[in-house]
Amino acid sequence: MFKVIGLLLLFVSLPACSQQVEVESARVWTAPDHTRLIIDVAGPVSHQIRPLIDPDRLLIDIAGVTLPSKLPKVDAADPLIVRLRGGSPDGRNLRLVLDLKQPVRVKSTLAPPNERYGYRLVVDLQPKEADEAVRLAERAGDVRHARAGTTAGSGVAGLRELVVAIDAGHGGEDPGAIGPAGTREKDITLAIARRLEVLVEAAPGLRPVMIRDGDYFVRLRDRVQLARQHQADLFVSIHADAYHDPRVSGSSVYTLSFSGATSDAAKWLAERENKADLIGGVELTGVDSDLDRVLFELAQNGSLEHSRYAAEHVLTRLKGTGPVHRASVQQARFVVLKSPDIPSMLVETAFISNPDDERRLRDSAHQQRIAQAIFEGVQAYFLQHSPPDTRLAGATNGRQHVIDRGDTLGAIAKRYAIDVKALRLANGIDGDRIRVGDVLRIPEG
Template identity: 45%
Template structure:
């Protein structure tokens, strides 16, 4: 009898052990707040099945995680944002972890899972959007005004952010996203104080902006220059100095340029972007490398910024490098990507952490921008736009996008991009901006 009882207890213990071994640990919860949404990221020990639904009176979102198991208590979270009022956990069923998001107002959630990468393991992502934002999610005509203003609008893009930390320093574990935001804010102050210039921050906080959205925001504010700020990393810890990159028409100009482009283009996967968010139009725009005239202007802008930086920082590559950077693929705006230094070099990492050095880098970039905008070619091109205003085509019966593009000597994808068009269908009488 005792023997039978012993084996029964042993069997029960084995069953419990196997059950625990099959559980997926929810190791942490992080919250990122962006201007248009709030992101929750659950760090998981393995992939799991989940179900999400919403409830009202009061408003809340419920996530059931099959075989989920909370590892310790949830961290203290900041609920000062517009959507989240609290987070609760419990067990709806024996093998299901239930997470309840208490809401301050109705929201529309989007959920997806992310595979492990160099920075994180398996993740479950919940994005919370305002309901009104979702209802109005449809192609709209861009806000365009006749550009009679005197100020030159310059878009400042601090790379990475939120779930995507960028490169991480070897000695101090400094995150690239914080360094480049500091440099971007210093550059913003310099541009804002300069007569005839106006800055636009693409990211002004610790949140992630999709690569495609970065330039869309710049276009919404009618930016005339686009400057993306980053910090680099290479194995070995000896590389140092700044580099400037522009888009390549034919491919990378060096192995290093290709490595940097591949890493920066992978940012969406790290930051958490669903592949289904990229429609055919956007994919085509991101892959189109035929913007020859803009590339030429970008190379000149990059050369001027390199000239400005050499007074304040060591230069790693003395000529502007080129590669296929997704964030630089704008149809008609000179765009550059600046690697301000090597965070993998301990001595350079220490400098990049310094506010005074960040201000010096910003000053060098600003000096280069001033040098570029003072050139007669840029002034002449800009004056022509101010004098003529944006070209507008009124759609006539029988018009097609390809025919309109041929008339004005532009590409179809550039025409669609300028007008935020998700389809090729035209409505007679509608107005198309000709980029």
């Protein structure tokens, strides 16, 4: 099961020395706001980090670690690091030199072993200007936000777009579950998330926000926090998990649990997903202490109810893409769903541990079908539940039509004296297919 990912360092064996700790491999993950360097070490080591200027460099000294013969190449697009060099002048201690593109702030920690990795030295680099940049971005965001309330967006004056937070599970140091053929969950979730992003971007009245948009790790709480910063109206976390029984297959949709999990499998999955922070190399603090408070708030403001509405729409559409694992929306205590004010769901697109599911998850046509199903479910939910200050609601002035047996788009358009094209556009419908019981928004004539 254990797979070494990223860039392997070849270890040069030195004359026997019992105190020597081997550097096994190192990886560099580039995130939008930081770069993370991970150095696998075979045991606890002490280290020292020193910045140098003219040119900007970082010296990382690791005691009692031998020199690897080859260091990982850094992605040319990394905003902070040019390259990694290293040496072991005295043959006993390792000195890494990071050539930098700009001055950085550094945080480092020795992460203890977990179920996937042994001891690792985790070094996080952030641009020194980061604080200032964030402050400026926030100020710019405030201005934009204030303006959106008074001037026309793209179409309907004073109305906002509905924001869909798309959360690709896992990433970076945390590969998520790994299928029997080696497929990594983090790659599948990002591929489907990007397809969903394109669909949401193209839909009138909706706007996507990618919570993770590359191969790097984001803590579960930060995912929730990012969605709140972007004032998301819905949070969709995408996963493709594993179960110890490879026969288990199919997709399922989860919302946060009020009490216990709806099944052993749901509980097991939630526990597994909640471990992401540990595997990602960051310590988890205050694990579930505020879960009860969050649940109370959810119950108070109806977010939990809305999570379920949205999840049911998505599950209905997923049933058209292949077998489902559970025919109804499941509940469990997923940390990533703990937004008190944003309806949230977690989609297990399939079980990557099932060989058939794994093969389908790798297929781009199937990835597109899943993204389309999630999108249609999200859109159907918003068509029924968009707040009055949104373009989606404003475009229709609240008029709705519940599709009855025998209804056609043409007949509905005629009845409300509107254009079929306008009806399609307002509801994000492509062809002529409509479903009995769905609610259509009726745009102005």
